[in-house]
Amino acid sequence: FALVDALLRRDDEERENEAIEMLTAAHQETGNYRFKLRVGDVRMKQFNRRIRAVRAKIKEDGETDELRGRLRKLRIAQLRFELVEYGERAETYPTDMAIRYELGRRQFEAGDNDAAIASLQQAQEDAKSRAPALRYLGRAFKAKEWHDEAIDTFRRGIDALGGAGGRLSLDLNYELMTALVAKAERDRDAEAADEAAKIASQIAQTDINYRDIRDRVDALRN
Numbered sequence: 296f297a298l299v300d301a302l303l304r305r306d307d308e309e310r311e312n313e314a315i316e317m318l319t320a321a322h323q324e325t326g327n328y329r330f331k332l333r334v335g336d337v338r339m340k341q342f343n344r345r346i347r348a349v350r351a352k353i354k355e356d357g358e359t360d361e362l363r364g365r366l367r368k369l370r371i372a373q374l375r376f377e378l379v380e381y382g383e384r385a386e387t388y389p390t391d392m393a394i395r396y397e398l399g400r401r402q403f404e405a406g407d408n409d410a411a412i413a414s415l416q417q418a419q420e421d422a423k424s425r426a427p428a429l430r431y432l433g434r435a436f437k438a439k440e441w442h443d444e445a446i447d448t449f450r451r452g453i454d455a456l457g458g459a460g461g462r463l464s465l466d467l468n469y470e471l472m473t474a475l476v477a478k479a480e481r482d483r484d485a486e487a488a489d490e491a492a493k494i495a496s497q498i499a500q501t502d503i504n505y506r507d508i509r510d511r512v513d514a515l516r517n
Contacts, residue, residue: 299333306344311337328387335380342373377401385414392421396428408435426455430467433474442478449474465505468494472511491515 302314315334322330349366356362381398388394399414412435418428429452436445449471456464472494479488492515499508 296333303337308341308344311341332384332387335384339373339377339380342369342376345369346373374401374405378405392418392424392428396421396424396431399428400431403431403435403438406438408438411435426452426463426467429455430463430470433467433470437470437474437477440477440481442474442481445474446471446478460501465498465502468498469506469508472498476515488515 299314299318302310302317315337318330318334318337321327322334346366346369349362349369353359353362353366378398378401381394381401384391384394385398395414396418399411399418402408402411402414412432415428415432415435418424419432421428429448433445433448433452436442436448449467452467453464453471456467472491475487475491475494478484479491492512495508495512495515498505499512503509
């Protein structure tokens with residue numbers, strides 16, 4: 296592990312691949328899962344670096360079909376890898392709810408809402424993962440158009456923060472607002488629309504530059 300740390304310190308892909316070979320050989324020889332887990336960490340780091348490089352290129356040169364396609368392929372490959380990686384980790388460490396949260400988040404991103412709901416319902420039992428797990432759990436319910444369940448879940452996520460502010464609080468309130476809007480439109484529910492407008496106003500008062508909140512405030516008032 297000390298040698299692996301030294302190889303990884305320079306953030307160089309060739310040295311990282313050397314570390315991967317060492318860790319893979321150690322895992323095959325000993326069966327110790329810690330070596331394989333470390334391989335996964337290195338590969339995820341490599342995916343993130345490649346994606347950052349393409350995004351930097353887009354920022355520098357402007358978006359092109361070629362760069363957009365390259366970014367999309369990288370994101371798909373990354374998601375496929377991480378679904379398998381966190382699925383295996385969840386099987387190896389079934390009581391680690393931080394891993395279960397990471398798996399549920401990837402399942403949601405892959406569009407597997409039922410699997411995501413099952414994973415995130417377990418992850419919410421851990422105090423550290425509860426609020427972010429409830430955010431993704433609510434989003435999974437919303438994707439299934441289970442608006443009442445989504446609303447209840449986002450409320451529980453806000454309660455789990457215990458009044459703490461920050462980005463996650465804004466995210467949860469924004470998600471609650473959008474779920475209320477969906478319910479208002481589906482059920483022609485004026486109370487839901489009114490609550491959504493109040494939440495939008497509160498978000499705007501906290502951070503006027505948050506996402507599209509200015510447009511949301513105007514649209515909900517109209």
